[in-house]
Amino acid sequence: MDTRVFGGTSQAGAAQSSEAIGISLVINGRRRDFVIEPWVTLLDLLREQEHLTGTKKGCDHGQCGACTVLVDGKRINSCLALAVARDGAQVTTIEGLACEGLAEGHGLHPLQQAFVDHDALQCGYCTPGQICSAQGLINEGHARSRDEVRESMSGNLCRCGAYTNIAAAVMEVLEKADTR
Amino acid sequence: MTSPTRTTARIGDPLNRVDGVAKVTGQARYAAEHPVEGLLYGWVVSSGITKGRIVRIHDEGARALPEVVEVMTHTNRPQLPPFDHSYTDAVSVPGSPFRALYDEKALFNGQPIAVVIAGTLETARYAASLIDVEYESESHNTDFAVALTSQFVPNDKRSTFEPPQSRGDAHAAYDAAPLKVAADFHVPAYYHNPMEMHASTVVWEGNGRITVYDKTQGPQNVQAYLAAVFGFSPEHVRVKNPYVGGAFGSGLRPQYQVYLATLAAKMLERSVRVVLTRQQMFSHVHRPETVQTVALATDTSGRLQAIINDAATSTSRFEDYMETVCDWGLMNYACENASAKYTIARVDTYTSGDMRAPGAATGMTLFELAVDEMAYAASVDPLQFRLINYSDKNAMDGTPFTSKALREACAQGAEKFGWSRRTPAPRSMRDGRELVGWGVATGIWDALFEKTSAHAKLLPNGDLEVATAASDIGTGTYTVMAQVAADTLGLPIEKVTATLGDSALPKSTVEGGSKLAASAGAAVQHVCRGVAEKLLVAADQLEGQPLGGARMEDVTFAQGRIALKSDATRSISFGDAMSAAGLDTIEVEDSPAWHSGGSSQTRKSRNTHNAIFAEVKVDEELCVVRVTRIVIAVAAGRIINPKTARSQILGGVVMGIGMALHEETATDHRLGRVMNHNFAEYHIPAHADIQDIEVIFVDEPDPEVTPLGVKGVGEIGIVGTAAAVVNAIYHATGKRVHSLPVTIDKLLV
Structure with a gap:
């Protein structure tokens, strides 16, 4: 879990410690483990935590397709996917x-x-x-x-x-x- | 070393985009994608009312979240300067520029009224949803039709705006003419909607310095703006925009997200990123709503006798945005009697602004709808009508064009399209259950040039770097710069690195008005010629002077060598020349001298032109319209790179198809709010809407227009395109629609 300190408060915070869930994903062939809140989208996980910013945010509502990635070989809008719901998945980005x-x-x-x-x-x-x-x-x-x-x-x-x-x-x- | 097997890149070669690999691999980083240690996320809270004042912002719930660092509002923001002049920018318009979080006033729906700043994106977003605002509403008006009752001509006009010039007595000629048409046309407001939402990452460097990654079309414009508003020394503000995910004019003026991110960074002395939502992309600049009345009259042979072309566009309550709407039709057609009147009217929205071919994409398009109606009224083929009334000079002010190959564009486009096989009567062509329509329109746009500086640096191995503070918003500027540099010094494209998108680089104009290829291209060519001259001087230092003291006109530069034109076997590599003179690098920074104005006697018009041919198929019962084929022939001077230039035209055409069939801003005037503020309901063309588009570049040598003979292609593709489509719909269905977009309901009535 990311516990970098910002402004005297933990980025993780109280909510995260009680509600965060452990998952693992295989992203571009590499296994990655996360402890994340259930409301983190796959898109935000990729962009903000993995810094894989090749996957784009164009609407955050599944209307534009800029966030399309392959999950187990199928194309999905990663903005509409909660990361915790994809535990164990193979994710391929650009x-x-x-x-x-x-x-x-x-x-x-x-x-x-x-x-x-x-x-x-x-x-x-x-x-x-x-x-x-x-x-x-x-x-x-x-x-x-x-x-x-x-x-x-x-x-x-x-x-x-x-x-x-x-x-x-x-x-x-x-x-x-x-x-x- | 220069590989001799690689060929020299030349102006005119259809080279691949030099930034293509970075973009297809996801390595190109846009404004919200630059990693920063300790970054805070700002989430914008938008006004729920259109006009009035904020009584109180209840932020207790948001502040109660431990990850929330600050809720920034007008009550606690850092000090801001009091006068309007601090908030103006290089392309602002007369009035009082919008200042977010300045005071309690609400000026438009969706106005930013608070920013929640937190350690994570998710927390900032959630906390923003907990904020409750008490307002005191005043009555507002967002209905342009209502606003038109108080339309006006402002005294203080935008510096680039000149009122249209009338000629003859259009009203008398109209009354006297045997054949005439008149109609009121309307287009809704359009939102630019680049795929990348407006975003800024402000890096707090300490010691009063910031580095800002911003979505902008002019990093130096944003630099000067931020310095003036926030009290930084300009040299302490560095703005970078190496990659911009589209803009179409929305990034010409600094947008409120860069202001808010910088304000928050200053308040907290921390690095802050603010990204707007797609919904918030409908809370700032847009193409104005436009009404236009066009009345045309001809003699019995179809020669224009009168043009009356009046238009009005929307602006905000606080700034007077104006654009050139009426001139295009008056410039393009020979007619002794023409009059035009242009006014603006205020609505309670954000200020409208430049969007791809501002004024022409609407004004010329609507004019071309009327031209089609006039051609039919005069029983003349619509293409022939345009040739009958063709003007070799600018018909509005009488000045000659530096070049105008519109006649050739009409001929080549018609040939490629097969226009001669068209039967003129509406509903006379058919493909199964679909009615087929063929329509034509023409377009015109400015060929602009602005003085731009560049820097060039050559290394002995032939590696060349060229740089200017320009922007590439998808326009191909990187490629144009690299290609012009390679051409000038005779290098393969791989040897050239083009750098842009950084306010610290030599001064460049903003990326707008289709002027950057001509302007930055000329600057790059100029400094590369400077490098070539220094190389030749250096070559003279070589023992025995193998080039025999040759001058610039006696030599060629190719494959990393200087060679005599008269004897190619006598040549020197760049490296040998430089080492003979003891040089590690050769660097030149300068801007080309160019006078495009001239005295009134020698003044000329500088324009691009096009002819667009559209085929539509319309389901006879359901009235579903498909644009099955477009041929667009463009006369735009010299084309530096036909591949990337073609893409610019395609983009304009696609946006024009969107104007014709899809795009529309739907405002609930009771709320004053854009109701379709998302991609599901604000329709832009999708893959399935776009079929065959053929682009022809007509040969149009024009050494007079700009130093490289380049006119620019970013905008001409949209001008008139919607008219060609809507004229084709008339040909298919026999129905004239005067209000865009042509949705099914308008054809079913």
Whole structure:
């Protein structure tokens, strides 16, 4: 438990000591143990405690998809997930996808490379969520056509309007995966 | 050493974004993501009333939580300066800038009235929910239609604003003309809604120094603002924004979260982070609500005889925001009689402000809806109508353009789209159960330039660093800087590091108005040329002078070497030249001289143009509209990087589709509150809404417009796009809708 002292009070505080719950997660392949209050979201756990800020907060209400991560291979909005409810889960964030790419001998995960090549991003803030969502879409194995990709990616908003390039990047990776 | 196998990057190459890898791997850190030891979290409490005063803030419940460090309100905040001038910024507008927590007054719904500061985000959020506020309400008005009864022209106008110029006698010509149309148009307020919510991390460095990671489009603007408001020496305030998660104008002026985070840091002498909620993103700057009356008249052949173009936009009770709404139509069309009137009207909201192509995204779009109606009234093809009434000069003030390739844009766009296959009658094209509509519109925006400084540093191994205090809000500024630098010194892109987003760097203009590629690009080219000149001087120190005392015009810079144009075998590496002169580095910091004004006789208009073609499919029974195809042809001078520039245009088009079909601010005027203040109810385009978009850059060489011949592309993509879509909806359905967005209910009536 984090017991750094702020302003004479413990960050953990009285509430935490009575209500905090011990969990463990495997985040990007590494087991991590936490003692956390039940109201901490997976998103805030990743960003504020693990400093894995690649996962973004764009609305905190499950409406924009910027916080999309893979939990046991499935894409979820991490802002809507309480961390304690995911005890024992395998969590992959954008930082972990890069590692997967590196393990395969590439600099980047194929989706990451395709996003760069197709300029499927501008400000980059929705990008980690788009990429994790796309990996989830590939894992699901339902979407094949560009229309299906567009439909199935519609939970991930992009205010810069990179949608056509994102669809092109996802299609490129989908088609390569199909021909393998 | 420079790898000879790598090729020199050139202006015009479609290179990948240089910051792309940082963004796709999650390594790019935005304003709320910089780790700080001992950080406190501030949570903003928003006013529940629209107008009146705060009688009492009950914060006992919040303060009872042991992790809560402070509840900052107007009653206990640190001292603040009394006069308005301390709160102005580089892009503020006339009036009294908003000061959060200054006193007990409530000026708009959602106004920040307290900040709860705690050791964890969760505690701050929970404690904020425990705060109870007693108010004394006064009557308010947020209804723009009501406010319009007291619309006015302010005496003190924004410095960048010039009133539209009328010509001839438009009203008499309108009355006399055989064919005419007139309509009142309306667009709602729009909220920028960048995906990253406004956030600031203020690092309390001690000794009166702070470092601020802020979501802003101008770190030096925020630096000067914070210094003036909070009494810091400017050199003790360092503002950084290396990555900005979109802004679209919302980060031009310092937003209240940076003010609050700094106020809290000063109060507690601690590091503080404040992140707004998505709901709170609807409590500050927005594109003004706009009404526009357009009346057009032609002769029987479709030649414009009269243009009347009056508009009004909303502003707050405390500042007078104005934008250029009426000019665009008057500039773009040849017509001897034109009049325009522009006014503003006050509502009890936060001050409206610049949003992507301010004034043009609304004013030109609505004008282009009227143009389509006029073309139909005159029985002229809408594209042909625009060519019949084409103006080679700025039709409003008579000045020539430095360049205007709109005719070419119309031709190339029409060709690519297949416009010639269009049948003109509404409801005449169909695809199964869907009606098909094809619409066209044109757009115009300014090509701006502002003096910007840059720094360049070359190492003997050919590594080059270029820097300026610019911002990259997704616009591709890093890439533009690196690419221009690589082109100037003949280096591969990998050898160049571009740095921006730091107030300590050489002075740069804010990222806005589509001017940064031209401005920062020219600055980078200028200092890199300075480096090249110093390299050549250094080369002369080499024994035997292999370049024979050549001058700049006699040599080329490529692959880390200086070579004679006349004999490429005679060359010197950068490293050899530098070591001959005993130099470890070559550094230049400067800004280019450029005079874009000129005397009144030589004054020219500097603008970008576009032609947009849209295809919609409309379900005949359900009236669901899909935008299935867009072709946009853009005339924007020289394109530094077609790949990133194309993305800028795509972004503008997508936002324009949002204007046409989705975006709308719904206010409950009894409460004075935006009711759809979230992404579930304030609709922006999603993946499924966006199908094929084709971007064409029309060749438009223009050495006169800016030093690099660059005009900027950040805004031109949105101008007119919504009009092309709505005109296509008319073509599909035969229904004219004058109030955006075109939602299903408006087509079902």
